[in-house]
Amino acid sequence: TWNAVPAGPPDAILGVTEAFKADKDPRKINLGVGAYRDGQGKPYILPSVKKAEEIVQASAPDKEYLPITGLPEFTKNAALLAYGADSAVIKQGAVSITQSISGTGALRIGGEFLARHYPHAKVIYVPVPTWGNHIPLFRDSGLEVRGYRYFNKETVGLDFEGLKADLKAAPEHAIVLLHACAHNPTGIDPTQQQWAEISDIVKEKKLFPFFDMAYQGFASGSTSKDAFAVRHFVAEGHQIALAQSFAKNMGLYGERVGAFSLTTADPAEKARVDSQLKIVIRPLYSNPPLHGARIANAILSNGELYSQWESEVKGMADRIISMREKLYNYLQKDLATPGEWGHIKSQIGMFSYTGLTTPQTKALAEKAHVYMTADGRISMAGLNDSNIEHFAQSVDAAVRD
Numbered sequence: 012t013w014n015a016v017p018a019g020p021p022d023a024i025l026g027v028t029e030a031f032k033a034d035k036d037p038r039k040i041n042l043g044v045g046a047y048r049d050g051q052g053k054p055y056i057l058p059s060v061k062k063a064e065e066i067v068q069a070s071a072p073d074k075e076y077l078p079i080t081g082l083p084e085f086t087k088n089a090a091l092l093a094y095g096a097d098s099a100v101i102k103q104g105a106v107s108i109t110q111s112i113s114g115t116g117a118l119r120i121g122g123e124f125l126a127r128h129y130p131h132a133k134v135i136y137v138p139v140p141t142w143g144n145h146i147p148l149f150r151d152s153g154l155e156v157r158g159y160r161y162f163n164k165e166t167v168g169l170d171f172e173g174l175k176a177d178l179k180a181a182p183e184h185a186i187v188l189l190h191a192c193a194h195n196p197t198g199i200d201p202t203q204q205q206w207a208e209i210s211d212i213v214k215e216k217k218l219f220p221f222f223d224m225a226y227q228g229f230a231s232g233s234t235s236k237d238a239f240a241v242r243h244f245v246a247e248g249h250q251i252a253l254a255q256s257f258a259k260n261m262g263l264y265g266e267r268v269g270a271f272s273l274t275t276a277d278p279a280e281k282a283r284v285d286s287q288l289k290i291v292i293r294p295l296y297s298n299p300p301l302h303g304a305r306i307a308n309a310i311l312s313n314g315e316l317y318s319q320w321e322s323e324v325k326g327m328a329d330r331i332i333s334m335r336e337k338l339y340n341y342l343q344k345d346l347a348t349p350g351e352w353g354h355i356k357s358q359i360g361m362f363s364y365t366g367l368t369t370p371q372t373k374a375l376a377e378k379a380h381v382y383m384t385a386d387g388r389i390s391m392a393g394l395n396d397s398n399i400e401h402f403a404q405s406v407d408a409a410v411r412d
């Protein structure tokens with residue numbers, strides 16, 4: 012029956028982990044995967060998450076089905092986290108929100124909803140480059156995916172002129188995907204001033220902004236600072252779509268907890284949108300899993316635990332920032348590695364686009380047992396005091412080769 016099924020290519024990111032696992036050298040380093048690692052290179056369960064699990068357990072929770080749109084207390088608190096407690100759309104009861112299977116599921120619900128109900132051409136512009144999964148995800152939802160310029164190879168920074176030109180040249184009413192903070196894979200975010208300009212163009216061209224916020228808190232260590240773009244757009248009167256993930260900022264990767272929301276004109280419109288979100292979700296997976304939403308809600312709904320969580324997110328962000336500083340010092344100062352390495356320090360969030368070429372990344376894997384994606388992206392969270400020197404020396408050798 013399946014004779015004609017061709018073998019598909021391995022996933023670009025998960026394939027790196029497979030190669031890493033097969034390497035037996037004790038010096039090996041995996042910088043491919045986007046999961047936080049502590050100072051000892053170990054997966055990290057946040058202490059606030061452990062406490063939240065105890066609270067959930069102590070409440071003798073049942074295993075009943077959740078509603079189609081998930082745990083209501085959780086989605087209410089997730090919306091507050093993203094939009095802010097003083098947000099007018101929240102006060103008006105105009106945010107339609109559903110729990111989702113983490114950020115990916117939120118994006119997919121958004122894609123499916125837009126493909127059915129967006130009243131204009133179903134075209135979405137994504138940054139070049141973007142998180143690899145955005146492209147098949149929106150394509151499979153039935154949207155036409157196009158790119159807008161984002162990365163400037165020469166400066167290893169934002170191609171702001173290219174970005175503006177491409178958004179201005181997009182057809183009216185096109186959907187535009189924006190990474191709310193900690194852009195993946197480049198680690199380069201617009202400044203607040205640049206966000207304000209982007210908002211103006213989006214308004215002028217009547218584009219529809221779809222925010223992917225997979226790293227709230229992870230960029231700066233402050234959840235409200237990282238929500239700047241989302242809140243600015245909403246305050247400017249845009250209606251937006253928003254995908255949230257609690258994978259990174261709560262370390263709940265495998266629990267698959269996230270949310271998708273749309274801001275609407277009024278409670279009556281919200282109620283109609285709610286009803287259609289349910290119609291999208293019901294035949295996909297019926298209703299979402301319980302455990303992750305309960306953990307996230309235990310944190311978001313408890314003042315003390317919330318403060319603890321915020322300081323733990325800041326701790327993760329700060330460790331990453333200190334690794335950036337160290338790596339920059341090794342390359343730029345101690346080893347005087349050819350090239351300019353300032354971007355390592357100025358980039359934001361878990362990832363850094365190093366500027367290493369595909370052959371250099373190959374050489375790093377083969378000669379130094381250092382694994383990253385072929386585009387030269389590294390997860391800063393994979394670096395720590397025990398491996399950063401080996402990494403810096405290996406990069407230095409690869410660049411000089």
Ligand code: PMP
Pocket residue numbers: 045112113114115116142190195223225256257258264269
């Ligand atoms: N968006 C971006 C930009 C991401 O980097 C990721 C995770 N790598 C996601 C969405 C989705 O992650 P998850 O489904 O695990 O929440």
